[in-house]
Amino acid sequence: IHRKKSAMLVKRTTMSLRREDGPKPTILVPHGQYCQWPHLILLCFAITSVEVLPTALSFTVLPPLYRSPHAGYSRHLRQVEVDGKHGGLRLSGSSDDIEQLEKIYDLRRFTKPDTVVSTVSSDSRRAATFTVLISACGAILGPFLDSYHSAFGVLQYDHPLLPLGDDLSGFLTTATWVPPLFGLAGFIIGWLYLLLDLYFSDGGGWISVNADVNKLYPDVPKILAGISLFTFQYWLSGFLFLNGADRLTITAIISVIAAGGFVTFDGTVAGLLVSLATAIGGPLIEYGLIHTLVGTGEGYHYTDSGEFGWGFPLWIIPVYFLGGPAVGNLSRGIWNWIGGKNPSTCEVCNDTRAQNCPNCDGKGYYTTNNKSISCKSCRGRGLVICRTCFDRYGDDPYDIENVRRIMSRLPD
Numbered sequence: 001i002h003r004k005k006s007a008m009l010v011k012r013t014t015m016s017l018r019r020e021d022g023p024k025p026t027i028l029v030p031h032g033q034y035c036q037w038p039h040l041i042l043l044c045f046a047i048t049s050v051e052v053l054p055t056a057l058s059f060t061v062l063p064p065l066y067r068s069p070h071a072g073y074s075r076h077l078r079q080v081e082v083d084g085k086h087g088g089l090r091l092s093g094s095s096d097d098i099e100q101l102e103k104i105y106d107l108r109r110f111t112k113p114d115t116v117v118s119t120v121s122s123d124s125r126r127a128a129t130f131t132v133l134i135s136a137c138g139a140i141l142g143p144f145l146d147s148y149h150s151a152f153g154v155l156q157y158d159h160p161l162l163p164l165g166d167d168l169s170g171f172l173t174t175a176t177w178v179p180p181l182f183g184l185a186g187f188i189i190g191w192l193y194l195l196l197d198l199y200f201s202d203g204g205g206w207i208s209v210n211a212d213v214n215k216l217y218p219d220v221p222k223i224l225a226g227i228s229l230f231t232f233q234y235w236l237s238g239f240l241f242l243n244g245a246d247r248l249t250i251t252a253i254i255s256v257i258a259a260g261g262f263v264t265f266d267g268t269v270a271g272l273l274v275s276l277a278t279a280i281g282g283p284l285i286e287y288g289l290i291h292t293l294v295g296t297g298e299g300y301h302y303t304d305s306g307e308f309g310w311g312f313p314l315w316i317i318p319v320y321f322l323g324g325p326a327v328g329n330l331s332r333g334i335w336n337w338i339g340g341k342n343p344s345t346c347e348v349c350n351d352t353r354a355q356n357c358p359n360c361d362g363k364g365y366y367t368t369n370n371k372s373i374s375c376k377s378c379r380g381r382g383l384v385i386c387r388t389c390f391d392r393y394g395d396d397p398y399d400i401e402n403v404r405r406i407m408s409r410l411p412d
Contacts (some may be wrong), residue, residue, distance in 0.1 A: 126338050130194075131187060133334050138186020138327070141227075143174040145234045146182070150174075152238030157300045158293075175298060185282075189274060189324065190331035196270035197332070215268050217336055218329040226265040230326035233257050237319055247307060251315040258318040266325040275324025282320035286312055349386035353406060357384045383407075 149155050150173035160173045197216055218226075233254060240250045262275060290311040293299030306313045349355045356362030357378035364382035365372045374380040385403050396402065 134190035135183040135187045139179040139183030142182025148238045152242040189327040192274045193328040193331045223329045223333045226326045255318040258322040279321035346389040348388040354383040355386045
């Protein structure tokens with residue numbers, strides 16, 4: 001530095017990255033005619049790698065506050081502030097503040113499986129009653145629907161059971177093992193619906209994809225309409241088969257009805273998953289029954305062995321698919337009826353999702369010193385989002401961006 005003026009000038013620049021613990025590193029950066037931007041960028045990257053990454057990795061990396069915690073994680077809430085005085089970064093918030101926030105949000109031991117199990121097991125009598133009712137509904141309704149296919153010649157039992165007499169054989173044709181099998185199907189589909197509804201709905205902080213709470217509380221007309229459409233689809237598939245419709249035509253018609261029925265009467269992610277599982281699992285079970293019961297005298301077979309010789313035509317798949325919404329809404333209705341839980345109108349916002357701004361009393365402005373000032377809380381609209389009914393719609397009250405999206409869609 002003390003050499004002749006013609007020598008290269010060197011300027012010391014002190015760069016400091018401040019942490020809560022540890023010394024402040026001082027790094028000499030040459031500045032002058034030989035210092036170029038690529039060198040400076042690489043040097044900054046090296047500083048970041050050496051100083052910032054170890055500090056970042058020393059803390060648990062977790063989602064932001066408005067996101068749901070993953071199982072097994074605890075949330076450490078610390079803000080990162082810009083230290084204007086020293087030009088660095090600083091972690092703010094004492095350990096006491098963090099402990100208090102964790103107590104408020106109660107996120108330390110929160111896991112999805114625990115919540116599902118606790119919700120179902122909290123009322124064992126309700127769960128047992130639901131199991132009996134949904135199984136009984138499956139055992140009673142299933143054989144009558146299956147009889148449509150027997151009446152139209154879609155399938156035949158080796159030795160059908162006719163408890164109501166030969167004169168009513170077209171009304172009810174079944175076998176001894178059919179009612180219990182349909183009862184088991186009702187049990188499985190019903191519980192899958194309830195558990196997946198719990199999993200995908202709000203449930204105390206989970207990500208909600210069943211946004212419309214009314215879908216989880218179907219009324220009696222909707223339940224009966226869904227079952228009626230499923231019954232009609234069952235009948236129509238047999239009717240088309242009897243009148244010589246080809247496989248592709250039956251598959252196309254039944255698939256359109258199944259898709260329309262799902263969108264109309266369900267439309268939830270839980271329902272879609274269960275319906276797909278039913279559409280796949282049902283034919284697989286039939287494949288096993290057809291080939292296992294051969295020669296036992298208790299078997300059955302489809303008149304049309306199907307496109308691939310599996311023992312059934314492929315149009316049976318959309319028939320099974322529509323069984324999901326029919327049984328699912330019935331399950332929801334039974335579960336809600338047993339528990340006495342039905343959605344009531346929000347007493348604060350009357351289900352409009354908005355309420356008067358408490359800061360300006362719904363005016364959008366307030367008066368001070370004889371001047372009208374636009375309210376910043378509601379941005380002059382006079383309305384703020386209703387936080388009373390957040391749980392009804394599966395929304396997170398701490399997701400600010402989502403709150404803004406909801407408010408932007410609401411009319412003034």
